[in-house]
Amino acid sequence: MTSSEELHKRRLAVVAKGVGSTISAYVDHAGGGTLTDVDGREWIDFASGIAVTNVGNAAPRVVEAVRAQVERFTHTCFMVAPYESYVAVCEQLVDLTPGSFEKRAALFNSGAEAVENAVKIARHATGRQAVVVFDHAYHGRTNLTMALTAKNMPYKHRFGPFAPEVYRAPMSYPLRDGGLDGAEAARRAIDVIEKQVGASNVAAVLIEPIQGEGGFVVPAPGFLPAIAAWASETGAVFIADEIQTGFCRTGQWFASEHEGLEPDLITTAKGMGGGLPIAAVVGRAELMDAVHAGGLGGTYGGNPVACAAALAAIETMRELDLDAAARHIESILTTALSEIAGTDDGIAEVRGRGAMIAIELVKPGTIEPDAARTAAVSKACHEAGLLTLTCGTYGNVLRFLPPLVIPDEQLRRGLDLLTTALRDN
Ligand SMILES: *Cc1c(COP(=O)(O)O)cnc(C)c1O
Numbered sequence: 001m002t003s004s005e006e007l008h009k010r011r012l013a014v015v016a017k018g019v020g021s022t023i024s025a026y027v028d029h030a031g032g033g034t035l036t037d038v039d040g041r042e043w044i045d046f047a048s049g050i051a052v053t054n055v056g057n058a059a060p061r062v063v064e065a066v067r068a069q070v071e072r073f074t075h076t077c078f079m080v081a082p083y084e085s086y087v088a089v090c091e092q093l094v095d096l097t098p099g100s101f102e103k104r105a106a107l108f109n110s111g112a113e114a115v116e117n118a119v120k121i122a123r124h125a126t127g128r129q130a131v132v133v134f135d136h137a138y139h140g141r142t143n144l145t146m147a148l149t150a151k152n153m154p155y156k157h158r159f160g161p162f163a164p165e166v167y168r169a170p171m172s173y174p175l176r177d178g179g180l181d182g183a184e185a186a187r188r189a190i191d192v193i194e195k196q197v198g199a200s201n202v203a204a205v206l207i208e209p210i211q212g213e214g215g216f217v218v219p220a221p222g223f224l225p226a227i228a229a230w231a232s233e234t235g236a237v238f239i240a241d242e243i244q245t246g247f248c249r250t251g252q253w254f255a256s257e258h259e260g261l262e263p264d265l266i267t268t269a270k271g272m273g274g275g276l277p278i279a280a281v282v283g284r285a286e287l288m289d290a291v292h293a294g295g296l297g298g299t300y301g302g303n304p305v306a307c308a309a310a311l312a313a314i315e316t317m318r319e320l321d322l323d324a325a326a327r328h329i330e331s332i333l334t335t336a337l338s339e340i341a342g343t344d345d346g347i348a349e350v351r352g353r354g355a356m357i358a359i360e361l362v363k364p365g366t367i368e369p370d371a372a373r374t375a376a377v378s379k380a381c382h383e384a385g386l387l388t389l390t391c392g393t394y395g396n397v398l399r400f401l402p403p404l405v406i407p408d409e410q411l412r413r414g415l416d417l418l419t420t421a422l423r424d425n
Contacts, residue, residue: 001028001038020154022047022389023382032056033406035387044414046400047387051212051244051356054271055316056405062274065312069305076304078107079297085307092314093282096253099262104288107280107302111243111269112140114279115206117296118265119144121281122204122237125290130201132193132236134171136214136393139206139241148206150214151393167197171211172219175349175360176367182222190230202236204265209255212244215392216358216399218351224259231264237287239265243279244356247271247313248322248404251330251354258353274313278306322404326354329411333357333400336415340422346370347422358399360392369394373425380421386414 007026025037090105139148147162172185211217231238240263245255265283341347345364361370
């Protein structure tokens, strides 16, 4: 078999440098909690391909459903010749998402595409243009979603000009906003929106219930309900970007449920397809159906193979009770990490929900971000065979996103490797 080293050489000759990789090993196969590289080395997976393989890699039901579908047909384009599985995925979305109102759904290929479409729908339905997003937000890499994303490097640098009518409000970030509670942080954000944008101009308020790339920032309790209530009072569409938090990741089907939110629209992708590319916008029927026929779509959106995978992934989440599995992972991770944090002054906070947990690293005795140590710990994890990711505006957050089916033994082995990496760096 070709080694990682040889593959890397071939890559350098043909793959654009702008496309990076966290590790230099090339994958041969992967399962419910590990990846095996082409050199035969096993990695503990605390990344899930960025919160995608919630049901595990090559999950049995997903493999079976994909195999059966590719034998029947691979593509017709739902806009040309429709098929059942697209409708069945929308039935599942309408059923599983929070909100006791009548809903509709539409399928797309990627998270960024779902966010773009949610904004299109909100603008069309309200006749307004402004979109409010938050500090540290991440919503994708297309032109509109780059504008919605907060962080310059690496996402936006020299890629402008960006789409207009995007406004940024302060986020609730308990570690870093001087002890504001949820209501106070919401008042601060709403004040910015009202003064700088004007309530009657706002088409949509778009927010991740727990920020992903921005650092697994969990807003103070009450922040999200207050923002949602303001949107409802002023006629703005409240959009929850659940692309990273959705599909059991946080211990509920959707993270909005932790605070009883019923977003007007929800965007989903990542965990939805068991590893195949599929995304969706789901929400209030009167908003979704405001758009004229033919106004939404795309060649591949809701591709039949991806729909088959999504249905199988959702069935797996139900049958294996992956909400409960995520809460079980949360208890193991937070217990172990809190114990480490108790003896490590460089860990400012252990936070997150379910199997979406992070630690934020700082210079001891301060809240000054320690990106250098974060990079060193991360590198040590990779050398030891633990696949972890970093995130955060300041590059000082280590995040843990294991597959929800990871066996306890592998989870604990990963924690041991992480403990050693933190101790040595
Ligand atoms: C990953 C992500 C996106 C973008 O999804 P892509 O499929 O990479 O386009 C948007 N929003 C959030 C919260 C994400 O985590």
